[in-house]
Amino acid sequence: EPEVTQTPSHQVTQMGQEVILRCVPISNHLYFYWYRQILGQKVEFLVSFYNNEISEKSEIFDDQFSVERPDGSNFTLKIRSTKLEDSAMYFCASRGQGMAGELFFGEGSRLTVL
Amino acid sequence: AQKVTQAQTEISVVEKEDVTLDCVYETRDTTYYLFWYKQPPSGELVFLIRRNSFDEQNEISGRYSWNFQKSTSSFNFTITASQVVDSAVYFCALSEAQISNDYKLSFGAGTTVTVRA
Numbered sequence A: 001e002p003e004v005t006q007t008p009s010h011q012v013t014q015m016g017q018e019v020i021l022r023c024v025p026i027s028n029h030l031y032f033y034w035y036r037q038i039l040g041q042k043v044e045f046l047v048s049f050y051n052n053e054i055s056e057k058s059e060i061f062d063d064q065f066s067v068e069r070p071d072g073s074n075f076t077l078k079i080r081s082t083k084l085e086d087s088a089m090y091f092c093a094s095r096g097q098g099m100a101g102e103l104f105f106g107e108g109s110r111l112t113v114l
Numbered sequence B: 001a002q003k004v005t006q007a008q009t010e011i012s013v014v015e016k017e018d019v020t021l022d023c024v025y026e027t028r029d030t031t032y033y034l035f036w037y038k039q040p041p042s043g044e045l046v047f048l049i050r051r052n053s054f055d056e057q058n059e060i061s062g063r064y065s066w067n068f069q070k071s072t073s074s075f076n077f078t079i080t081a082s083q084v085v086d087s088a089v090y091f092c093a094l095s096e097a098q099i100s101n102d103y104k105l106s107f108g109a110g111t112t113v114t115v116r117a
Helices: none
Strands: A005-007 A010-013 A019-024 A031-037 A043-050 A053-057 A065-068 A075-079 A088-095 A109-113 B010-014 B019-021 B032-039 B046-052 B064-069 B074-079 B088-097 B103-107 B111-116
Touching: A005 A088, A010 A019, A019 A031, A019 A088, A019 A109, A043 A065, A043 A075, A043 B103, A075 A088, B010 B019, B019 B111, B032 B074, B032 B103, B046 B064, B046 B074, B074 B088
Parallel strands: A010 A109, B010 B111
Antiparallel strands: A005 A019, A019 A075, A031 A043, A031 A088, A043 A053, A065 A075, A088 A109, B019 B074, B032 B046, B032 B088, B064 B074, B088 B103, B088 B111
């Protein structure tokens, strides 16, 4: 069964460092998402991406964050200068055309900022 | 305002008891989708069930069943004969169409279920 894969599964970084989280969505999917879950809290929407551009972003997704699909398969989330409060589990998700509302999630990348 | 409310923060049961998780949602859309996800201690999000707003038929899938009632905007989820492996955080989620013609999931705060042997 096709799945969304994320790397790394866990990354520890120093405050102020840049971090790139990588995702390989399901191959024929067209819509891509990043969600975030701070430990013990609910899962929050960050950004959605379609047709090589951001279709929607939340207020969490400030100038420190960026997304891109550099090679047609990977979908990356970059945090330019990490802060302590960026420590969270980051989930990538994808959706196929016509699969209204049904997102397929990866297993998550846990980011720890020290 | 919360789009998805899970009033129960934690539920603790003994194995083989049934567990019902409550979910109340808020939307102005006529077309929307409701989901339940399970998050075990390992952290991944596991899809459990999906329902669209036009289908209020309640079903049973193995030990899982759900009760979708549009009149009360509720989408409750029941685990029958719970097992220790059911211990996890359960999230209810609402998917609504956006102006961008995309969909966005809004999650509830989650209910932590602990099943004791």
